[in-house]
Amino acid sequence: MILVPKQKHPIPGKRLIVTGASGFLGWHICRKAVDEWTVCGVHRSHPIHLNGIRAINIDITDRHQFEKTFQEINPDAVVHTAAATDPNWCQVYPEGSEIMNVTVTSWIAEWCAESQIPLAFTSSDLVFEGMDPPYHEDSPTNPVCRYGEQKVRAEQTIGEIYPEALVCRMPLMFGWTGSELNNLDYHVIQSLRRGETVSLFTDEYRTPVDGESAAKGILHFLGKARGVLHLGGKTRISRYGMGKKLEDMLGLKESTINPVKQKDIVKPAPRPADVSLNSSKAFGMGYDPMALDSALEEAIKNLDAGRRSRLHQGSRPA
Numbered sequence: 001m002i003l004v005p006k007q008k009h010p011i012p013g014k015r016l017i018v019t020g021a022s023g024f025l026g027w028h029i030c031r032k033a034v035d036e037w038t039v040c041g042v043h044r045s046h047p048i049h050l051n052g053i054r055a056i057n058i059d060i061t062d063r064h065q066f067e068k069t070f071q072e073i074n075p076d077a078v079v080h081t082a083a084a085t086d087p088n089w090c091q092v093y094p095e096g097s098e099i100m101n102v103t104v105t106s107w108i109a110e111w112c113a114e115s116q117i118p119l120a121f122t123s124s125d126l127v128f129e130g131m132d133p134p135y136h137e138d139s140p141t142n143p144v145c146r147y148g149e150q151k152v153r154a155e156q157t158i159g160e161i162y163p164e165a166l167v168c169r170m171p172l173m174f175g176w177t178g179s180e181l182n183n184l185d186y187h188v189i190q191s192l193r194r195g196e197t198v199s200l201f202t203d204e205y206r207t208p209v210d211g212e213s214a215a216k217g218i219l220h221f222l223g224k225a226r227g228v229l230h231l232g233g234k235t236r237i238s239r240y241g242m243g244k245k246l247e248d249m250l251g252l253k254e255s256t257i258n259p260v261k262q263k264d265i266v267k268p269a270p271r272p273a274d275v276s277l278n279s280s281k282a283f284g285m286g287y288d289p290m291a292l293d294s295a296l297e298e299a300i301k302n303l304d305a306g307r308r309s310r311l312h313q314g315s316r317p318a
């Protein structure tokens with residue numbers, strides 16, 4: 001790999017590459033980072049419409065495109081969120097998803113190690129089996145699906161290539177990103193409002209966090225912490241529990257939530273029961289995610305405001 005020497009660069013300021021900039025978390029990271037960094041957002045099939053972001057449209061699994069982009073930008077730091085994120089797709093297409101989730105991560109780790117620049121990578125709570133929560137950073141990993149296995153391999157690869165890098169294990173995330181499509185909250189909230197039946201697991205527990213808090217946390221630790229860090233939310237709750245909270249907040253008198261068990265809904269990827277994260281290490285280092293109730297209220301508010309103003313700045317077209 002040929003590294004461009006650190007000298008005067010046509011892009012001014014401190015350059016941050018955010019991969020997955022058109023995705024849920026990448027969108028939040030770009031929005032938060034833009035005040036401090038010159039943000040170069042890598043995307044592929046969805047455009048990024050955010051003020052002040054330099055959008056770079058590549059297929060990052062193409063090594064030539066990856067190297068050309070990184071050489072041209074010559075970043076001062078990287079946040080790598082791009083991934084094949086649907087566990088069911090990863091289960092059915094293990095080879096394609098392995099390239100995205102593991103191989104690309106190793107290229108980025110090599111680049112950052114050679115350049116000696118900060119790297120934050122987003123892993124997942126699905127590295128755990130879900131039988132012995134809450135999970136600490138040093139709890140043994142034992143994923144039940146291929147996506148989780150790939151995240152474990154990506155973490156290990158980073159640890160070998162660039163131990164100074166930060167590996168953020170993310171929980172279930174929610175919140176508004178400016179798009180109605182590909183937004184779980186939107187579909188759940190709108191279905192509940194319309195009185196439609198929404199099936200939610202009573203036996204699947206997570207420590208969810210809103211996207212904005214997650215993005216703040218990652219940027220807070222970028223270049224300041226190394227190794228694995230859990231960035232979970234403060235509350236352990238089931239998906240059913242979250243749905244009930246939303247119904248209360250929406251003022252719905254009659255519940256249309258259909259409580260289901262994991263065994264009732266069979267999908268290609270097995271689902272762990274309870275991968276709640278213990279994030280006390282990060283809390284002790286200044287990570288302070290919004291409380292769940294406030295974050296859910298905020299999600300409803302932003303969703304309604306976003307729908308009223310589809311052309312609002314920073315919307316994420318689907």
Ligand SMILES: NC(=O)c1ccc[n+]([C@@H]2O[C@H](COP(=O)([O-])OP(=O)(O)OC[C@H]3O[C@@H](n4cnc5c(N)ncnc54)[C@H](OP(=O)(O)O)[C@@H]3O)[C@@H](O)[C@H]2O)c1
Nearest residue numbers: 020022023024025044045046059060082083085170172173
């Ligand atoms: N969301 C969660 O609840 C959650 C929970 C735990 C961990 N995580 C982790 O957090 C990270 C972000 O998740 P997310 O939910 O924000 O993801 P997402 O919304 O599914 O977005 C994935 C991003 O990856 C990009 N991407 C995929 N393949 C690409 C390729 N070949 N070349 C270039 N870009 C490519 C997509 O670009 P285009 O859309 O433009 O193609 C998109 O920007 C991931 O590492 C995920 O594993 C997420």
